[in-house]
Amino acid sequence: MSNSVILHQTKQGLDVYTLHYLMDEVKAGIQYAFQTKNRLTLAISASGHGGMEACLGNILELGETVLIARCGLWGERAANMAIRIGAHVEFLDTEPGVAFTLEELEAAVKRHRPTVVFVVHAESSTGMKQPLQGVGDIVHRYGGLLIVDTVASIGGESFYADAWGVDAVYTGSQKVLGAPPGITPVTFSPAAEKKIFQRKTQVPVYYWDMTILGDYWSCFGKSTRVYHHTISATLIYGLREALAQLAEERLPNSWARHAAAAMRLEKRLAARGLEFFISNPENRLRTIISVKVPPGIDWKLVTQRAMKKYKVEIGGGLGPTVGKIFRIGLMGVNADSEHVDRVWEAFNDGLKYARTAKL
Amino acid sequence: MSNSVILHQTKQGLDVYTLHYLMDEVKAGIQYAFQTKNRLTLAISASGHGGMEACLGNILELGETVLIARCGLWGERAANMAIRIGAHVEFLDTEPGVAFTLEELEAAVKRHRPTVVFVVHAESSTGMKQPLQGVGDIVHRYGGLLIVDTVASIGGESFYADAWGVDAVYTGSQKVLGAPPGITPVTFSPAAEKKIFQRKTQVPVYYWDMTILGDYWSCFGKSTRVYHHTISATLIYGLREALAQLAEERLPNSWARHAAAAMRLEKRLAARGLEFFISNPENRLRTIISVKVPPGIDWKLVTQRAMKKYKVEIGGGLGPTVGKIFRIGLMGVNADSEHVDRVWEAFNDGLKYARTAKL
Structure with missing residues (x-):
């Protein structure tokens, strides 16, 4: 992504055409920040908790199993949300502050055969970084999809969504990026996208249903956008500037x-x-x-x-x-x-x- | 509500104590705007669509019936959300631009005995105002609760949540109020609050579960707040100023x-x-x-x-x-x-x- 794409200056009020242009720029910036080419990349109009619930709610269905790596607060929170979805929750527990090993992960995945594995990259409640290399491979080998919470890491810790085989990821706008809170970058891999469109049941929440939100963000190659909700121009401008600064610094x-x-x-x-x-x-x-x-x-x-x-x-x-x-x-x-x-x-x-x- | 409450100037950075003070001021401003004394009054960190889905998702449960007054786009949208909840959806249809009468409402309520009746006060897709006096009485007489969408009316059209017997209502921050979008005022009546705490199932979405969000906004009289999600300080300041202006103008x-x-x-x-x-x-x-x-x-x-x-x-x-x-x-x-x-x-x-x- 070249900086010039992100740094385009708009010269008029925020009419709908300008807004759509800004959304495209923000999308490109998020792709850069996550190091992904995923077309289903956008910002949710909610806090990081909304991003967590959107990732779980789109990929995970009633009755499916999610394996949650729990070593602090955020795994616990993900479980709270997954239970509301009606998913079956299993844990890969480590002591707070201790990362799981690839061997431990593989044993748990082999045992529970989860549809989704949920991992926190930056566990802000303990200050721990979970190494992610090899995690996606194991999850995929057993037919699962990998969701990663990077709220407190993107921009401050190396992260490669595509190279590491991450299927869904969200980050905080107000952490390393330094944009205002209230808007949350997310991206979904082609495999995650496929799963979302092949769901047996509708995504339980309109507000973050990627099958329609993706159309608003023009992610599926269609010629027209379909209005979904009113995006916060205030927050979009803030996030765009933060992503531009990241692109400038590299x-x-x-x-x-x-x-x-x-x-x-x-x-x-x-x-x-x-x-x-x-x-x-x-x-x-x-x-x-x-x-x-x-x-x-x-x-x-x-x-x-x-x-x-x-x-x-x-x-x-x-x-x-x-x-x-x-x-x-x-x-x-x-x-x-x-x-x-x-x-x-x-x-x-x-x-x-x-x-x-x-x- | 006296203006002085709302217009308090904060003199330091946004530490947690200041944020909580701001939240209390915003709550008082929302109570004034809706004309309510409801303790369960707060702002959702999402757009107006999030407010709609939060009201439906808290009050309405799987298998219950919602009667939706449909005369434009927003009734249709509410139905989309209610179906995701697993509710049984019935409609009170009128032509776009035509209000329902109290007789028509009573006939429909009598027939369907809904748990919830959903009405749009300001149907922005047609420019129609639905008169609301008497609506709450009919809904309550048959044991239901009334949700009203006031996204495009609060501040510009007279509205009295308590006097009109409205059990849940949300409005748009960026419409008449003129605050940035991305944050949505809501309030729930004591009857709605009772229903929420007596649900047979958990609220399906963590992000707007009022039983815990209400604790973050200190709505239930407890001495400590429990962190729920990161509220957008940017948007809280904007909403507070907009509510202060409304309180000043009256x-x-x-x-x-x-x-x-x-x-x-x-x-x-x-x-x-x-x-x-x-x-x-x-x-x-x-x-x-x-x-x-x-x-x-x-x-x-x-x-x-x-x-x-x-x-x-x-x-x-x-x-x-x-x-x-x-x-x-x-x-x-x-x-x-x-x-x-x-x-x-x-x-x-x-x-x-x-x-x-x-x-």
Whole structure:
């Protein structure tokens, strides 16, 4: 994708022709971000949770089996949604912060023969990155389709939808991309598209039924678009600009920038004697650094101090990690040395403050 | 609701406390706009179509009957969604542009005994306003709940959710309110709330399950909020400002302004010999004026001319009215004499142009 496609400047108000042009540009930008040639690529007019439910709701049908890799909050959430669809839910469980191995995956797939396997690439509740190479091959070998949650990774961690055999994937607009929240990029592989059009039952939700939403986004090569819902022009403009910035920087440069920022912070954390929550360094996300709450420290004092004195938001745990870890996000414009230094100052001062408060 | 509640200025970045404060303000503004005291009042992070599907999906269950008043596109759309839920769909049909009477409604309700009756207040595909007084009483007398679509009316047409016995209602943020699209105000009556919590099955969609979304919006009087999804701060700020403006102007003034603008345009249309699509003047929307395409006129030439030369968007028909009518929207900031004069100039010139092109 050339930058010029994405960076086209519109010169008039947002009439319907302009909107359709913008949608095509956004689609091209999303294809680039996911590294895919999928024609069924678009943005859902909803938050990342909507993207998760749209991927599950389109591919998975009543009575089918979904295997969910659960190692934090998001696998749990996917199960909540799959049960509502009437699917049969099986889990591939690992400890929070521990990735599954290809052997473990193959054993589970062999046993449950799932229609869909659901994997979280960037488990933001623990700071863990699940390696994805080889995952698609195993899922496909047993006739399944692979859905991947990349809400907190796209743009900050290398990801190749086509090369890795991912059949459906969604990401967050407001994470690494830095666009406003409320709009969620998704893409579906040709195999996923085939499954959607061969469903025995209708997609249970009109709002994200890809068989009609795909026509609005002109994904199926038809000459006319069919109105589906009112897309948020505000959010489309924001997402387009974010995707344009990513295309300008190029993905490898963005990945390298996030890696450098994470390393800079990790060095300081390690020097301060803090312990990383993810024991395997290869599975530590570059976008969210998680460290254990030191013994005797009230984590809330740390995050409150950082927010009040520095206007820096440091996360506590989420779901299974509440009270156990701090989560420090370094995404998008925040992934540079200046921001790392600022967040380190806020965090370090928060720790000191919490130690003093304790004494 | 006092304006001061709505117009509170936040002085810091959007930390979670500020966001929660904003959400409470938005809730109060939505209660005012709908004229309701319902505690289960919030904004869905989706377009108006999401609001429609959320209302149906929360109240209506598999196997239950919904009676849909169908006189244009939106009743048809509601049926599409209800079928996906597995509901049994019955229709109260009238000709496009013709309102149902209370007698017709009662006969249909008596016959079908629906769990839910779905009515469109402002049928934007025809420009028709459905009178709502007495509708709720009939629906309730037979044990049903009333859902009303007010996407194109709230703020521009009088509406009283509580006084009229409406059990669930949603509106468009980007119509009269003039906020960005992508976020949809909804409210549920105590009776609707009771039905939702007494469902035999789970709400089929996590994304708009009111039993948990209501906890995020702090609707059920609990002391803590439970994270549900990431609300779009961009859209929340926009909606809050739009609701604040409505509270400042006051509803009766906004209704009167829309009525005056519509009358100004109608006078000119009538003087030009154009025929209104809605034969009963009392059922003509003040927010969308619909006139028949005069014989021998290519409607597309008119709307294209208006867009190209004047940057004014005049709608053609929608759904059952395609090719038959023009739809002229006068909503929000556009409902004043200056905009009426501008749109009239564009429309009139478009008509002249289309006549010339024909000769």
